[in-house]
Each structure stands twice: as C-alpha cells, then as structure tokens.
Amino acid sequence: xxxxxxxxxxxxxxxxxxxxxxxxxxxxxxxxxxxxxxxxxxxxxxxxxxxxxxxxxxxxxxxxxxxxxxxxxxxxxxxxxxxxxxxxxxxxxxxxxxxxxxxxxxxxxxxxxxxxxxxxxxxxxxxxxxxxxxxxxxxxxxxxxxxxxxxxxxxxxxxxxxxxxxx
Numbered sequence: 478x479x480x481x482x483x484x485x486x487x488x489x490x491x492x493x494x495x496x497x498x499x500x501x502x503x504x505x506x507x508x509x510x511x512x513x514x515x516x517x518x519x520x521x522x523x524x525x526x527x528x529x530x531x532x533x534x535x536x537x538x539x540x541x542x543x544x545x546x547x548x549x550x551x552x553x554x555x556x557x558x559x560x561x562x563x564x565x566x567x568x569x570x571x572x573x574x575x576x577x578x579x580x581x582x583x584x585x586x587x588x589x590x591x592x593x594x595x596x597x598x599x600x601x602x603x604x605x606x607x608x609x610x611x612x613x614x615x616x617x618x619x620x621x622x623x624x625x626x627x628x629x630x631x632x633x634x635x636x637x638x639x640x641x642x643x644x
Contacts, residue, residue, distance in 0.1 A: 481505075481506035483508070485507040485508070485558060486510040486561070487509060488513075488562050490513060492522065495561070495563040496522050496526075500525070500526050503530065507559075510531045510532075510549075511533070512535040514534065516534045533545070536590075537564035537594055538582065538586040538590045539585075557601050562591045564591075
C-alpha cells in the first residue's frame with residue numbers, strides 16, 4: 478500500500494482516465510478526493526471505487542469552485558499529499574463550427590483550470606505542511622512548446638506535487 482493514509486486529489490475523476498487513476502490510488506490505500514461537474518456521475522464513481530472517497534462537485538475552469546474544493550479538503554483531511562490535475566474537455570468540430578463560448582470553455586478548463594488547480598494546491602501545501610515548500614515556477618517545455626508547472630513540497634524530494642522528470 479504505497480499511498481496508505483495519503484490524501485490525493487484527482488480532478489475530472491467521474492469517468493475515464495481520472496476515474497481509473499482515482500481507483501488505483503484508492504487501491505493503494507489513499508484517501509481520494511474526486512472532482513467533476515456532474516454530481517450524479519461523481520457519486521457513481523465513488524460507489525464504484527468502493528474505498529474512502531470524498532466527492533466535491535467542482536468546475537476546474539472556475540477559480541471559486543477550486544477554492545471551495547480545497548476548503549473541503551482542508552475541512553475533511555487537513556492536508557494534501559498529491560494532486561492529479563486531470564480535468565479537461567474537448568469541443569469537436571470543423572473550423573468555423575466552434576462557437577466562441579465553446580472555445581472559451583476549453584481554455585477555461587484545459588489551461589486556466591490546470592494552472593489554478595495547482596496554484597490553489599500549492600497554497601494549501603504552504604498553509605498545512607511542516608516542511609518548507611519551494612516556490613512553484615512556470616517554465617517552458619522543450620523548445621517552448623508547452624508550459625510546465627513545477628513545485629516541490631519538501632527538501633528531500635518527498636511529497637512532490639508536480640515534478641518535471643527532466644529536472
């Protein structure tokens with residue numbers, strides 16, 4: 478049980494990769510917090526996982542929802558040991574078929590959502606950890622192709638929040 482008594486937050490966990498990841502963390506002993514926009518789907522996921530799971534209805538594209546998420550995590554567990562920022566959406570269509578609202582929704586969840594999911598988690602780490610947390614940084618990926626958000630929750634490298642495997 479590699480994650481026994483660890484608190485792991487998985488966003489976008491009502492189905493797909495997020496659900497499977499949350500289930501694997503639970504099987505490894507974690508106390509799992511799952512999020513999603515659809516409470517019915519979250520409750521079904523919780524029932525299927527069958528372990529200690531906290532469901533928090535949350536839209537990753539809304540900063541107020543993320544603040545609510547971490548308030549609930551603090552209230553129930555008082556800490557976070559890991560986060561899997563998985564929430565994301567796709568709006569399919571040919572060029573010219575996507576509305577501005579569809580495009581904005583993708584940007585809000587897929588980009589803004591990941592950034593603020595991690596930022597709020599780091600703030601939670603800082604407020605609730607006894608070990609010092611190095612300030613997270615935003616760095617360009619290889620050739621500047623994508624942003625990386627990096628943070629380390631301790632001097633010895635244990636409790637990494639997000640880790641760039643190349644660093």
